[in-house]
Amino acid sequence: xxxxxxxxxxxxxxxxxxxxxxxxxxxxxxxxKRPGGxxxxxxxxxxxxxxxxxxxxxxxxxxxxxxxxxxxxxHNAVEGLMPAMVMEFSVSAADASLARPGERIRAExxxxxxxxxxxxxxxxxxxxxxxxxxxxATALREDTHDRGPNPYREVGEKMPDFTLYDQSGQVVQIxxxxxxxxMLNFIYTRCPDPNMCPLSTAKMxxxxxxxxxxxxxxxxxxxxxxxxKYDTPxxxxxxxxxxxxxxxxxxxxxxxxxxxxxxxxxxxxxxEFNGDFVKHTLATLLIDPDGKIIWRADGSDWDPGDFVAxxxxxxxxxxxxx
Ligand SMILES: [Cu+2]
Numbered sequence: 061x062x063x064x065x066x067x068x069x070x071x072x073x074x075x076x077x078x079x080x081x082x083x084x085x086x087x088x089x090x091x092x093k094r095p096g097g098x099x100x101x102x103x104x105x106x107x108x109x110x111x112x113x114x115x116x117x118x119x120x121x122x123x124x125x126x127x128x129x130x131x132x133x134x135h136n137a138v139e140g141l142m143p144a145m146v147m148e149f150s151v152s153a154a155d156a157s158l159a160r161p162g163e164r165i166r167a168e169x170x171x172x173x174x175x176x177x178x179x180x181x182x183x184x185x186x187x188x189x190x191x192x193x194x195x196x197a198t199a200l201r202e203d204t205h206d207r208g209p210n211p212y213r214e215v216g217e218k219m220p221d222f223t224l225y226d227q228s229g230q231v232v233q234i235x236x237x238x239x240x241x242x243m244l245n246f247i248y249t250r251c252p253d254p255n256m257c258p259l260s261t262a263k264m265x266x267x268x269x270x271x272x273x274x275x276x277x278x279x280x281x282x283x284x285x286x287x288x289k290y291d292t293p294x295x296x297x298x299x300x301x302x303x304x305x306x307x308x309x310x311x312x313x314x315x316x317x318x319x320x321x322x323x324x325x326x327x328x329x330x331x332e333f334n335g336d337f338v339k340h341t342l343a344t345l346l347i348d349p350d351g352k353i354i355w356r357a358d359g360s361d362w363d364p365g366d367f368v369a370x371x372x373x374x375x376x377x378x379x380x381x382x
Contacts, residue, residue, distance in 0.1 A: 111173050115141055118166040118185055121159050122146060129156045131179065138169060150178035154301065155294035158182075158229050181292055184229045192231045196223025197319040204322040212328045218351045219244075220326045224284065224315035227296035232313060235351070240278040241371055242347040243267060246329050248287035248338055249299045257286075259360050260342055261303065267364035268310055276371045278349065281310040284323060286331050286338045288314045328356075346370055 119135030130148050137144045149169070151159070159165075164186045167179040184190065200222050204211045213219065219242075223233045234242075245264060251257030264281055271279050285291035291299075296312035314320075324331050331340040346355040346367055355370050 113171045115139070115169045115171070116166065117169040117179065118164070121161050121163045121165060123161050124156060124159045126153075126156045126159075129153055131156065131159050133165070133179075141169075147177070150176050151182065152180075152294055152298060154298035155179070155182050155292075158294055158297060181290070182294055183292055184225065189225070189229075189231050192233070193223050193225065193315050193319075196221075196233065197316045197322075200319050200322045204326060207326070211322075211325050213326050213353060215353050215356055217353055219345075219347050219353055220323065222319060222323060224313040224319065225293050227293050227300055227307065227312040229293040232311060234282075237280050237282075238351055239349050240280050241276075241349055242280045242282055243344070243367060243371075244282045244284070244327075244347060245342065245344045246286050246324065246327070246331075246340070247283050248285050248340075249291050249295055250287065250336060252337070255360060256340075256342065260344070261299075261305075263360075263362070263364055264310070264344075265303070265305060267367050268306065270364050270368045271371060274368050274371075274373065276368065276373050279309060279371060283310075283312050284320065285312070285314045286320070286324070286329075286340055287333070288317050288320050290336075348372065 115138045117135050117138055119133040122132040122134055129151055131151050132148050134146045165182050166185040167182040170178050170180055221235050226232045245260055247257035247260050268281050291314045300307050329341055329343050331338050342360050344357045345353055348354045
């Protein structure tokens with residue numbers, strides 16, 4: 061294909077056809093302009109600096125100081141570093157705003173010389189949430205496996221069921237949106253190519269606005285991360301806030317990497333995970349209130365108005381979901 065990458069087994073998708081192949085070449089070339097840290101303050105800031113040490117940490121939030129962006133956490137022993145204790149940690153503004161006393165979390169403890177200890181990559185760790193998301197991932201794995209070597213779902217087929225976290229750390233089972241239309245794509249917050257994920261998000265926002273203006277009811281916009289390793293609920297929340305996104309019907313979802321990979325293969329998105337970067341194709345889908353995929357656009361050259369034109373409009377009569 062003129063691109064030196066290997067697709068994960070099962071992801072090379074015959075059904076997506078020539079258009080996807082074209083987009084793959086085009087898009088991957090676009091996304092492979094790797095900044096290598098010299099460009100983009102977000103990326104540079106997020107790259108591990110020399111002398112930084114990272115440790116997995118789990119514990120319970122005791123109190124939250126949102127103004128000072130501090131969490132007091134009763135944490136378990138950190139192997140090779142310290143015993144269990146109550147301690148304060150710096151976190152991002154978004155993570156501080158999501159944190160609730162009594163909540164269990166797992167995170168990465170980051171220690172750097174001359175800095176106060178901070179927590180990054182914060183995930184919910186309460187048994188109910190973790191159990192629901194893991195059960196969803198297991199069911200999705202089985203479903204993907206059952207679909208055979210090519211799990212891709214064509215337009216006209218139902219979307220798969222899945223369970224992920226949204227940007228508030230709430231568990232979202234997508235079948236909860238049954239009866240509503242869904243417009244869905246995949247992005248990741250660190251995407252360095254303005255013509256890829258940043259453009260996709262801008263177009264989703266435009267579509268959201270146009271749909272509202274057109275009087276479209278019962279529409280949910282959903283962006284699933286391509287990079288759950290970094291895109292925690294807090295990171296996605298910040299991504300939405302920075303862009304001023306109206307999250308009343310626009311969710312950013314993340315979860316176990318296995319579930320994300322299964323969704324990528326079922327939705328026909330090719331992604332190669334390469335350190336901090338993901339080389340990927342783009343797909344934007346419209347799903348009807350019954351969960352059926354009714355339209356898809358590959359690549360980034362799609363028109364928000366085309367999607368709005370395909371959305372069901374007018375009042376959805378009770379029980380009239382098709
Ligand atoms: Cu991207």
